[in-house]
Every structure is written in C-alpha cells, then in structure tokens.
Amino acid sequence: MESFSLILAIVVVTALAFDFTNGFHDTANAMATTISTGAMRPKAAVAMSAVLNLVGAFLSVEVANTISKGLVDETGIRPEVIFAALVGAILWNLLTWLVGLPSSSSHALMGGLIGATVATAGIGAVHGGVLVTKVLIPALAAPLVAGIAAMLAARLTYRLGRKADGKAAEKGYRAGQIASAGLVSLAHGTNDAQKTMGIITLALIAGGALAPDSDPPLWVILSAGVAIALGTYLGGWRIIRTMGKGLTDLQPQQGFAAQTSAATVILASSHLGFSLSTTHSVSGSVMGAGLGRKGGVVRWSTATRMFVAWGLTLPAAAVVAALAEWVCGFGDWGTALVALFLVASSAAIWKISRREVVDHTNVNDPGTPAEEPAGVVTQAIAAVTPPPTSTLEEELTATVPAPSVPAPTAPASAAAGADPANPPAKTTV
C-alpha cells in the first residue's frame, strides 16, 4: 500500500489546524474567569491550561470514534469530505474569534461534516433526529444546567463566606479557581484533542493508509496534543475578554462558583452520556454566577449576540463546508483552490484582527464605558471593509450585532459583522 496521498497529507494538516483553532478558541472556557478575577496572571494561566491540555490528550485511550456522533452516514466518506468539513469549521472558529464570541468548536465541526456530507451524498445522509438530540437540546440545556448550578453556588458562597475575609480567604478562592480551571483544561484536552485524533484517523482509514478500526497511531496522538496545546498557549484573548469581562463582572467568589459548576457539568455530562458543550456550559455558568451576586448584572446584549452565534455555528459551518465540498468536486485543482482559499481567508482574518490587538496585556481592561468589547471591534472592522454580499453573512449581520448596538450605528456594525468572511467568500465561489 503506497503510504500517503497528497489529499491525505492536506487533510491531516488541516485537521491539525482545526485542532489549533480549537485550542485557542477554547482557552477562554478554562481560563477566562481565572484571568478576569486576577487569580492567575494571563500568561501563566494560558501556559497552565496548555500543559494540562497536552496532558489531557494523552490521558485517555478511548478513541473518539464518534466524531460525527452518528450525525451523518460515515460509510463511504472520502478524505475530501473531511477536508471540506474542516474548512467550514476552521473558518467559523476564526470568524467568531475575530468578533470575540465564544462558540462551540464541536458544533462547528459537526456543522462542517453535515454540510460536506449533504453536498456529496444528499440531505438523506444526515440524521435529523440525531441533530435535535445531540446538538439542539444540549445547546439549550448546557447553559441552563450550568447557569442554575453556578447561580445557587455563588449565592451560597456569599452567604456562607460572610465571615471569610483577609488573606486566607483571598488565597483560598484563588486556589479553588485554579484547581477547577485546571480540571476544565484537562477535560478539554481529553475531549477535544481526541476529536481531532478521531478525524485524522478517520481520514487515514478513508484514504486507505490505515486498516479499518485501528487505533490512532502515536504520531497522531502526539501531533494533535501538541497542536491543541500550542493553540491554547496562544490564547484566544478576544474570547477570554468577552467571557471574563464582557458577560458580567466577576468577583473571586463568583469566578470560583462558575468554574466549579462548569467543571462539574462537563464531567457529569460526559460521564452520564448526555454530552454538553464545554463552551456552552462555561458561558452559562459565568452568567449564572453573575446573577448569583447581589447587584450582579449580566450584559444581555453581549449574551444575546453569543446565543445568536451559537445558533449560527452549525448552519454557517455547514454552508461553508458544502461550498468547499462542491468546489473540491471539480477535481484536484478544486481542492487546491479550497486550500488556497482557506489559507488566504485565515490570513485575512488575522490581518483584520491586528487592527485592534487584544492580548495578555489588555485582556482585562474592556474600557468600561464601552461595555461591549466585541462591538467596538466590530465597528472598527466596519470602518475599513467593503459592504457584504453573500446571504449567509447577511444573516449573520442582521442578527449578531443588532441587539447590542443602538440604532444609528447599526448599519455600520452590520456591515462589519458580515465582512470578515466575506471577501474570501467572493474569491472562492
């Protein structure tokens, strides 16, 4: 068996790229509250999270063979389909990172798989019932479950801890937050790095480089773990800022309650067989903890934009993946075109992100009067970009920024929301 075709190599590299975006997209899940409450310095926090992600990738040998979770018919899946799915997932991850919104990387991946499968095998290959039970219901349930638990826990810790003050209490809450954040990081490494390993293994099997039903080879485990750790260390500072400061203002007690609730929900759900998204759980628990303090507020405008992004994740990734799969269908030059497009649009998104840099130095100062870091970013983008054309992006526009921005600025920011994905979209399709 000749070992490695070009398309396989491309899929593996793309999968690792997805793993990387997954890492920096989800740093916020583990570390946003820890950073915003000052329990750890930003760099130290992401470094710890990165190490634990790497460790997590090696902890479990239970192979993520259920990547698509029965969403699509996996028989006869070709490497090109997986490639197209990854393109959709990566672009959506980058786009939501640009506007600083936490969204589920797993949903993006599932959306990508659905879109690519539909494009290649028709709508019949997607199992609608599974879509509802594995995607829709968990997406609604996760923030509720984690939020209610975090709210009660925050209330309780304020009540019980009335007499806790001074250095001991401060140190205690700090240690508690670090421990629970570490647990989230570890669980994330296990779950999400495994997902990528599963994808690569699936591609290798589909491409005939591996025997069916084989375990991921060591180099796959190693590279997936390293990619996710590197991504985590890079830190998705924009999303960290939204989650740690944008949704609500957290005190150490709340940060502790939120992180504990998130860790518990993630572990309980994956263990009891009703898998919930890490991102959704953490966002929910942050909001719950925000409500759990007397006088605590949740910025519902930011929260609404986040919910909209969650709703769009799957369809948006699906549309991009379907387009990518369609172009790939033209043959090798089509695949090359998609690969080129992926690189170009990633570079473009990165370039746009440099206009307003968010990193470890300013992750904790959202500029209080603005209150909407992402909104500021969006408007900055709006100022420099051509008007949108594609329908998908218009949908995104209409829904995402609208609630957060007052009427006069709405058109501008609308154009902004649409834009990042847009110029690339024109080049491909």
Place this chain on the structure above:
Amino acid sequence: MKIDWAALGSVFGVSLVVTVALVALFTLGITGLSRRERAAEQGRSAALALTGAYACFAACAAAVGYGIYLIMA
C-alpha cells in the same frame, strides 16, 4: 427521535448537587482558615476551625481526584 430525558435530568441533578456541595464545603474551609487568621492575630489558637477547614479541603481534593479519575476512565 428520542430525547433521553432521564440522562439529561440526572446530569442536571448531579451537577447541581455536586456543585453546590463542593462550593459549600470549600467556602466553609475558607471561613475556617480566615477564622484562624483572626484568632492568630489576637493571639488565640483555633485548632477546631483549622481541623474543620482541612477536612473540608480534603473532601474537595477527593472530589477533584474523582474528577481526574473520570477523565481518565
């Protein structure tokens, strides 16, 4: 299409109980430590508070250990 309400319900119940219990334990531990801090400032000892605090933290550490075990399982 079958929604596994039992699994969802148990995730909800377990998460709620475990989170609240853990946070309560940990807060009690912290309260114990800061009581000892105050006692130490006034030159008294607070052995009971300290023991209680360590018991609480030990229980929390056990929970974290169980969490790691679940991740590995």
